[in-house]
Amino acid sequence: MRNKTWIVTAGLLLSLSAAAQQPADSQPPSDPAAAQTSAPAQQQPAPAQAAPSQPASNSIAAPASKAPGMPAPPKAEAQPTTMDQVVDRFVLRERGLVKMLETRTPVLETYLQNLTLDPALGPVPKDDRYFLGRMDLSESIDRKDYIKDDASMEKHLMGGFQKLFKVQYQPLGFSWMIFADRNDFDRNHYDFRYIRREFLGDVRCLVFDVTPKKGTGNGRFLGRIWVEDQDFNIVRLNGTYAPRPRNSFFFHMDSWRLNLIPGYWVPAFIYSEEGDFSAGAKNKIAFKAQSRIWGYDLRKEGQGDELTNIKVDSVQDDSAAAQDASPLAAQREWQQQAEDNVVERLTRAGLLAPEGDVDKILMTVVNNIEVTNNIDLPRPVRTRVLLTSPLETFSVGNTIVVSRGLVDTLPDEASLAMVLSHELAHIVLGHNLGSQYAFNDRMLFSDESTYQNLGFKHIPEEETAADKKAVEMLKNSPYAQKLDGAGLFLKALNGRAAALGGLLTAHLGNDIAEAGTVTRMSALMTSAPNVDWNKLDQIAALPLGGRVKLNAWDDKVELVKSQPVAITSARDKMPFEVTPFFPRLTRTGNTAPADPNAAATSAANTKPAN
Ligand SMILES: [Zn+2]
Numbered sequence: 001m002r003n004k005t006w007i008v009t010a011g012l013l014l015s016l017s018a019a020a021q022q023p024a025d026s027q028p029p030s031d032p033a034a035a036q037t038s039a040p041a042q043q044q045p046a047p048a049q050a051a052p053s054q055p056a057s058n059s060i061a062a063p064a065s066k067a068p069g070m071p072a073p074p075k076a077e078a079q080p081t082t083m084d085q086v087v088d089r090f091v092l093r094e095r096g097l098v099k100m101l102e103t104r105t106p107v108l109e110t111y112l113q114n115l116t117l118d119p120a121l122g123p124v125p126k127d128d129r130y131f132l133g134r135m136d137l138s139e140s141i142d143r144k145d146y147i148k149d150d151a152s153m154e155k156h157l158m159g160g161f162q163k164l165f166k167v168q169y170q171p172l173g174f175s176w177m178i179f180a181d182r183n184d185f186d187r188n189h190y191d192f193r194y195i196r197r198e199f200l201g202d203v204r205c206l207v208f209d210v211t212p213k214k215g216t217g218n219g220r221f222l223g224r225i226w227v228e229d230q231d232f233n234i235v236r237l238n239g240t241y242a243p244r245p246r247n248s249f250f251f252h253m254d255s256w257r258l259n260l261i262p263g264y265w266v267p268a269f270i271y272s273e274e275g276d277f278s279a280g281a282k283n284k285i286a287f288k289a290q291s292r293i294w295g296y297d298l299r300k301e302g303q304g305d306e307l308t309n310i311k312v313d314s315v316q317d318d319s320a321a322a323q324d325a326s327p328l329a330a331q332r333e334w335q336q337q338a339e340d341n342v343v344e345r346l347t348r349a350g351l352l353a354p355e356g357d358v359d360k361i362l363m364t365v366v367n368n369i370e371v372t373n374n375i376d377l378p379r380p381v382r383t384r385v386l387l388t389s390p391l392e393t394f395s396v397g398n399t400i401v402v403s404r405g406l407v408d409t410l411p412d413e414a415s416l417a418m419v420l421s422h423e424l425a426h427i428v429l430g431h432n433l434g435s436q437y438a439f440n441d442r443m444l445f446s447d448e449s450t451y452q453n454l455g456f457k458h459i460p461e462e463e464t465a466a467d468k469k470a471v472e473m474l475k476n477s478p479y480a481q482k483l484d485g486a487g488l489f490l491k492a493l494n495g496r497a498a499a500l501g502g503l504l505t506a507h508l509g510n511d512i513a514e515a516g517t518v519t520r521m522s523a524l525m526t527s528a529p530n531v532d533w534n535k536l537d538q539i540a541a542l543p544l545g546g547r548v549k550l551n552a553w554d555d556k557v558e559l560v561k562s563q564p565v566a567i568t569s570a571r572d573k574m575p576f577e578v579t580p581f582f583p584r585l586t587r588t589g590n591t592a593p594a595d596p597n598a599a600a601t602s603a604a605n606t607k608p609a610n
Helices: 002-019 032-036 083-101 153-161 173-178 327-348 357-372 404-409 413-428 447-453 460-476 480-499
Strands: 107-118 122-136 142-145 190-200 203-212 220-228 234-242 253-261 264-274 287-294 382-386 393-396 399-403 548-550 557-559
Touching: 083 190, 083 220, 083 234, 083 264, 122 447, 122 480, 173 253, 173 264, 190 220, 203 234, 327 393, 327 399, 327 447, 357 382, 357 399, 357 413, 357 460, 357 557, 382 404, 393 413, 399 404, 399 413, 404 548, 413 460, 413 480, 460 480
Parallel strands: 382 399
Antiparallel strands: 107 122, 107 287, 122 142, 190 203, 203 220, 220 234, 234 253, 253 264, 264 287, 393 399, 548 557
16 A cells, blocks of 8 residues: 555656657757756566667667558668768658558547737736547548547638638648648659758658749648668658748648657647747737647458457356356346446547556555545546546546546646546546446447447536535545645646636536636635645646557557756746657657657757768
8 A cells, every 4th residue: 555655746847847848949958968867767678569770870770560550661772872872762661651641530639729929927828719620641641530520720710810810721621741742742743952960759751841842833742851871761750831821821840750660750749930029020810729639540441350350258258257147246247247338439439548657657546545544446547548638537446547648747647646536536436337338239330439339427416415525535535634736737737728628628528627627626715725826835736748648540548757847937937838849859769759748858969061
C-alpha cells in the first residue's frame, strides 16, 4: 500500500515538473549550454518492432521481421553524393509516404483557442473550437467528422473571420500540412535551397528552404523543411502556403513527423498560430491550435481480419464456469459483456488507448481509494485513457475512462484521485448498468457515428450522489490532506470555463461544467485557496499536452518524461492552453518514441554548412 503510493507519487511528480513548463516558441535553443542540459535519460522500453539495422554505409536495410499491418520499408538505395541528389531523394521519399498512407484512415483532432490579450497573463483564450474526424488519405485528403451536430470547420472559422478575410481552406484546413504538397512536390514546381545541418532531438537533419516557382498557381508550400540524413525523409515542415488569392488567408503551421515504424516518418503533430498583439498591429485574427493525428494502424471501415489470422488457442472454453450461472451471476456476466463490447468498440474507433502504463498509475490511485475505504467489488475496476483532448470522464460497467486532455491538465496526484473518485463512486453506488450494450447489434455502427451511438451520461440525481460519495471516500483516502490542490484545479477551471466551452463539452460522459460554471465535485472548491496567477509556485492547472504521450501509429499512451524548466512569470503557466509542439525526434528502434512538448530537449547541435 505505502509502496504503491510512493510509486505513483514519483511518477506523477516527475511528469508534473515536465508539464509545468513549455517552450516559449518553436525555435531550438542556440545556446550550447542549454542543449547540454537538455538530454534526459530515456528509460522507456524500445518499440517492439524490429529496427532497421544501420550499417556504416547508411543504406536502408529491411527489418528482419514485419509485424502484420505494418508497411514494408522502402528498398535500400545508394547514398546521394550531391545536394541535387538529396533533393531528388526526399521528393521520392515524400511520394513514398503519400503512397503508404493511401490505405490509412487516421484520426485527426484539432483544438483551437481564439485569443485575447490579458495585461498580466498575455494572450489568453477567449473562446475555443474542437474538431475530431477521420482522414481518408487515399485519393486526396478527405475527412469525416465524429462531431456531427457541429457545423464544418470552414463554416465555424469563417464566422469569426469573414469581415477581415475570406479564409481559404484547401483542401481541408488543418490537415494541409500532412504533406508539403500532395501532388506536385518536385523540382518543376519548387526551388529548394540548402541552408545547414541541424539536430532535431537525436536526429541529424539537412535543412532546406522551399519556395514555389513563379506561375505554378496559388496555395503552394512556402517555408522550411527538415530532412533526416539517413533515409532522407522529411521530418518537419514549417511555413505557410503562397501566394494567397485576393482576400484569402493561409495559416502558418509547424508540422512534425515521427519515425514510429521502420523506414517512414508519419505526420503526428501540427501547431498553428496567428496573431500579433504588439502596439499598433492591424491583424486582429489571433488564435493558436494544436492538431494531433493518430490511429494510423486502425483498420479501415468494413475491412475485416483475414481468415488466416484466426488462431485457435484452446479447444475448450476454459473461461466460463463449469455450471450454469445463477441469476445474479448471469446479471454480472451480462454487464461484463456490455462493458467489454464498449471498450472494444471505442478502441476500434480510435478513441480509446490500449491498456498500458498510464493505466497502471490510474489503477494505483483507484486502489489507494478502494483499500482505505474497504471497498470490495465483485468484479475488479479497470481504467482506460480516452485519446481525445476535451476534459471528460465516464465509466461503463467497472471500467473508468479519463480523457488524455484531463490527465494532461491535472496538477497533482490528489486531483487525479478527485477525478477517479467520482467515477469509482458511480461504480460503488451501482449506477453503471449500461447493459443495453451487451447486445452486439448495438456495436454495429460507423466509427464516425460513435458519439451518436454510445453515451454514458448519468441523470443529475446520480451525479449529485456520486460527488457526495466521492468526497466521502477522498476524506478516508491518503489524499485527505491534499485536497486543496484538487479544489484549486477546479477553481482555475471555473475561472476559464466560460471561455473553454469546446474543451469542456463532454462527448460520451457528463459535462464537468454547465453554463460556464464547474459543477463536478464543486464542494472541494469551497475549502481551496484562491487562484493567484502571480504566485509562481502555485500550479493550479497545466497546459494541454504536457503529460500524456500518444503513439500515433498504435495509439499506445505513456507518461512524458522530460526535464524541468523553471517558471519565470505568470505567462509561463498557460493553464488549459495549447502550446507549440517540440517533440524529441528519435529513430525507431534507437530509443523511445518522441515526447511532444518536451521543452528544450531538442538539441541545437548546429553545424556549419559544408
Ligand atoms: Zn458522473
